[in-house]
Amino acid sequence: MALTLSAGDWIDQLEYPEPSDFPDAESWLDGLFAAESARGPQHGAEPNLDYGFLWALWLSAVPYGLWSEQISRPSMEEHVQWIERLEQACAQALEHFGRTVRDGTSVNDLACAIASMIEGTWLNQCLTPHHPCDPTEPIATALCRSGRLLWRGATEPSG
Numbered sequence: 049m050a051l052t053l054s055a056g057d058w059i060d061q062l063e064y065p066e067p068s069d070f071p072d073a074e075s076w077l078d079g080l081f082a083a084e085s086a087r088g089p090q091h092g093a094e095p096n097l098d099y100g101f102l103w104a105l106w107l108s109a110v111p112y113g114l115w116s117e118q119i120s121r122p123s124m125e126e127h128v129q130w131i132e133r134l135e136q137a138c139a140q141a142l143e144h145f146g147r148t149v150r151d152g153t154s155v156n157d158l159a160c161a162i163a164s165m166i167e168g169t170w171l172n173q174c175l176t177p178h179h180p181c182d183p184t185e186p187i188a189t190a191l192c193r194s195g196r197l198l199w200r201g202a203t204e205p206s207g
Contacts, residue, residue, distance in 0.1 A: 059129050062087075064137040067144035073203075074196050076141055081166070081195045085188035088170035091177050104174055127163070134159035147203045158202045165194055 065079040089100040106123065113120040135155050142148060142155070149155055169191040172180050179185035 059126065059133060062130075062133055064133070067141045073141060073145040073147060073199065076145070077195050077199050078192045080137065081191045082188050084166045085169060085173065085191050088166070089174045091173060091175055100170070103170060107174075131156065131159045131163055134162055138162070142203065142206075146206045148206045149202055150204050153202050158198070161198055161202070162195065165198065166191065169194075 065076060065083060067073075067076050070076040070079060087099055089104040093100070095101060109119050109123070113123060135158075138158050139155050149158055169187060172190075173187050177187060179187055179190045181190075
C-alpha cells in the first residue's frame with residue numbers, strides 16, 4: 049500500500065517527447081498520448097512493478113481516500129506533481145509550435161484536462177486493449193483522437 053502513495057520519484061523521471069522531434073503539434077500530441085497510454089496499466093499484462101501496475105493498485109486505495117486524509121493527501125500531491133510535469137511539456141510544445149492557450153484558458157487548465165483524459169483511458173486499459181467503441185482500434189487511438197480534440201479547442205495560433 050505504501051508504494052501506491054509514493055510514486056513521485058517515477059513522475060520526476062518522466063521523459064516527454066521533445067516537440068522539436070515532430071513536424072507539427074498534432075504529431076507531438078500523438079507521441080505524448082501514445083507514451084502515456086504505454087505508461088499506464090494494460091489489460092492482460094503480467095504483474096510487474098512499474099507505474100501502470102502501481103496506478104492500478106492505487107485504485108484499491110481510492111475508497112479509503114473518501115474518509116482518510118492520510119490516503120488522499122499524498123495521492124493528490126502526486127497528482128499535482130504530474131500536472132506540473134504536463135504543464136511544462138505543454139508550455140514547451142506551445143512555444144515550439146507557435147501556439148497559445150485561448151482566452152480564459154490556462155496551461156494548467158490544459159494540463160489538468162489532459163491528465164483527466166489519460167487517467168480515464170487508463171481505467172479502460174485495465175479492462176481492454178481495444179478502443180471502447182471500436183474493437184478494431186487500439187485503446188491508445190481513442191486517447192490520441194480525444195487529445196487532438198482537446199488541443200484544438202484549448203489552443204490557437206500565437207500572435
